[in-house]
Amino acid sequence: MSPSGKSPVNHRANTGGTEKKSVPNTIKVTLNGAEVSGHPSMTILELAQEHGIDIPTLCYHPQLPPIGACRICVVEVEGSRTLVASCHTPIAPNMVIHTHSPKVLEARKVIAELLLTNHPDACIVCDKSSLCEMRKIATDLEIGLPRFRVKKRYYPLEDVSPYIIRDLTKCILCRRCVIACREIKKANIFAMAYRGFHSKVVVDQDQVLDKPDCQSCDVCISLCPVGALAKRDGEAASEERATELTTVE
Ligand code: SF4
Numbered sequence: 001m002s003p004s005g006k007s008p009v010n011h012r013a014n015t016g017g018t019e020k021k022s023v024p025n026t027i028k029v030t031l032n033g034a035e036v037s038g039h040p041s042m043t044i045l046e047l048a049q050e051h052g053i054d055i056p057t058l059c060y061h062p063q064l065p066p067i068g069a070c071r072i073c074v075v076e077v078e079g080s081r082t083l084v085a086s087c088h089t090p091i092a093p094n095m096v097i098h099t100h101s102p103k104v105l106e107a108r109k110v111i112a113e114l115l116l117t118n119h120p121d122a123c124i125v126c127d128k129s130s131l132c133e134m135r136k137i138a139t140d141l142e143i144g145l146p147r148f149r150v151k152k153r154y155y156p157l158e159d160v161s162p163y164i165i166r167d168l169t170k171c172i173l174c175r176r177c178v179i180a181c182r183e184i185k186k187a188n189i190f191a192m193a194y195r196g197f198h199s200k201v202v203v204d205q206d207q208v209l210d211k212p213d214c215q216s217c218d219v220c221i222s223l224c225p226v227g228a229l230a231k232r233d234g235e236a237a238s239e240e241r242a243t244e245l246t247t248v249e
């Protein structure tokens, strides 16, 4: 099965010029038993989304480069020894992908359960409320009582900034805020620090967040999938703002 030749137009690769010279192509893969085609630069997640298949994501956001931190988006690729993260794995010719096999569902469930076990039981009073992406994933995966017992991390609430409150006890270390502040706001205020259980999103040398750049900016708040970042006035980031960031291309 050759991927070259008379393929349909490649919407991404061809940016103008003579059409005949446009670099190929489509890649044929088998997605949940159906033969489908995608563009060479596509990730498995993008291909699945194009075909209406819902794969849960937490660190991934369409406005950000792939981060690959949470692994909730894993899928099974035949021939691969391990499950792969669909948000940053490109499709390849003749790949056979299973997005909802029993192995995949169990792995996602374990990942989500571990995140939840580490998370405070404060959903009822959390400002993120129904906008919490982790809560939605837990519901979709039908996660019940926790099967694991892990040590929880607790941090004092950071409410020094006049613009933003950080509650790192709720942080799931997805790193969206780190990348968003660097790539969208261009302020580069956050960084990852420490290792393992002590991993943390820090400001400078692990100082509390109190930066003038945050005035009139809620980029990181809007993109945080849980309730770890909030506006100083107590409002969660608006759904409109999150949608705006998602749809601006
Ligand atoms: S509010 Fe804006 S400037 Fe402040 S940390 Fe978040 S993204 Fe960066």
Ligand code: SF4
Residues within 6 Å of the ligand: 170, 171, 172, 173, 174, 175, 176, 177, 178, 201, 223, 224, 225, 226, 228, 229
């Ligand atoms: S504060 Fe929010 S966006 Fe930043 S790493 Fe934690 S969960 Fe992710």
Ligand code: FES
Residues within 6 Å of the ligand: 056, 057, 058, 059, 060, 067, 068, 069, 070, 071, 072, 073, 074, 085, 086, 087, 088
């Ligand atoms: S969404 Fe793919 S690794 Fe987090």
